[in-house]
Amino acid sequence: MAKRLSIGQYLLNQLHNHGVDHIFGVPGDYVLGLYSLIEKSPIQIIGTTREDSAGLAADAYARIKGLGVACVTFCVGGLNVTNAVAGAYAEKSPIIVISGAPGLKGRERSPLVHHLVRDFATQREIFSRITVASTALEDIYTAYHEIDRVIHLVERYKRPGYIELPSDMVNAVRAHEHRDQSLDEMTDTDALRECIDEAATMLNRSRHPVILAGVEVHRFGLQDALIKLVENSRIPVAATILGKSVVSEAHPLYLGVYEGAMGHTDVRKYVESADCVLMLGCFMTDINLGVYTAHLDPNHTIYATSEKTSIRRHSFENVPFRSFFKALLDARLRRRRRPDMPRSKSKRGPNLRDNDRITIRALFSMLNDFITDDMVVISDIGDCLFGAVDLKIHKRTEFLSPAYYTSMGFGVPASLGAQLADGSLRPLVLVGDGAFQMTGLELSTVVRLGLNPVIVVLNNHGYSTERQIMDGPFNDILNWSFSKVPELLGNGLGFATRTVGEVRSALDESLANRDSFSIIEVDLDPYDISPALVRLGKRLGKQV
Structure with missing residues (x-):
């Protein structure tokens, strides 16, 4: 490290050295000092509409690039990002949350500062349960080592880390030089x-x-x-x-x-x-x-x-x-004769005619033909995931989904992180109407940055997975005019579709549109679901 780097500068240098070119977040007073340093660094700050979206974008960024970072303010920001961090922990996605915090000197004068919950350790204790390493940079003599420790453990175990930085420690400088000492993995x-x-x-x-x-x-x-x-x-x-x-x-x-x-x-x-x-x-x-x-x-x-x-x-x-x-x-493994493997049968839809009502089966048959070599497929949770299992991904590591933690709302923020992680990839986002209503308006940031994902909204008028487990009016939600989101945001192409021909036309126009996002609303029968979801619902229904 160059001599006399402040704690904030050293943190940003280390992140950049580990491949981080973008940090996602929402500013707040306790973290503005660090935001100012980010603006002067090689790292680009990506402001999102919500902290949880920042966490989800960082998760997708990490899955493609190897390390993702979200930067938020104390408690109102940090606690809002915990669900995204929990998902990253469950699915081994290496993200780091940097949280601002009240200055150490101010805590002595006024212990009841804004955003505080219970005491100053509350947020750190919560994150300690959903990260592999957590720290608060409150000591000038240990802060640099703590930064190294958290980054190395996150990269070793591929799980999240948490770094809390009080506002009056951002520009604090230790007098003597610090050298990064990596932590070697022990092998017997x-x-x-x-x-x-x-x-x-x-x-x-x-x-x-x-x-x-x-x-x-x-x-x-x-x-x-x-x-x-x-x-x-x-x-x-x-x-x-x-x-x-x-x-x-x-x-x-x-x-x-x-x-x-x-x-x-x-x-x-x-x-x-x-x-x-x-x-x-x-x-x-x-x-x-x-x-x-x-x-x-x-x-x-x-x-x-x-x-x-x-x-x-x-x-x-x-x-x-x-x-x-x-x-x-x-090792000396025996090279075998070419094995006799089962060959998948053609998944093409059954004589799709333009005037036919669109179905789940027909939709995914058409999507299989739509996917190009430069696409990363991002599936949210719901029937879109079970349908996406059968999509043929042309290259490797180009399918992202929270398929274990299964938290809804991943898809649209993930498209933001994925496209910034690798600009050669174009996201195809598959998302249900319920999941879109949670985080779909992160398309606002997509518009601001000039990105061009294709969003396919499977509108089955409510929570289809839960309907299969237990039906009831609690699974119903307000029906949005998803195709009109571009009008709200002042950019993008929107399509409302009910037939095979309308879906085909919308896919073709979306593929040709490289200048903005496209959103295709696919109106589905509420009880038209994939066979895999039927099987899942029957098994989970027995446990309710």
């Missing part, structure tokens, strides 16, 4: 060697192995390593819902998404009949496992994640996920 080389030997032996002896790839392959940047492993061994690979697009879905050894009985029969049978399942970076969540309809025998499983490595019922300590993965590539 003997345990790693034993683990790899056992895994290689199990794989080489198997007659019908399969790889099940999860979201951590993406989080740890191991997509190239996965492709190399698959192609060197010729072992077929399937993905979990969270891991969808971790490998190109056009790859000849890709099976599809495995989600137990909720998924396609051919994929389920292939995976569950395997005599060795190599699970790489998979979360054993209810949705990932098809609401526990998955049947994976632990006696036939090699399970490797950032938190646990086990073979059959043998667990290994201090064997990091990245180390295991790379060592497995160097």
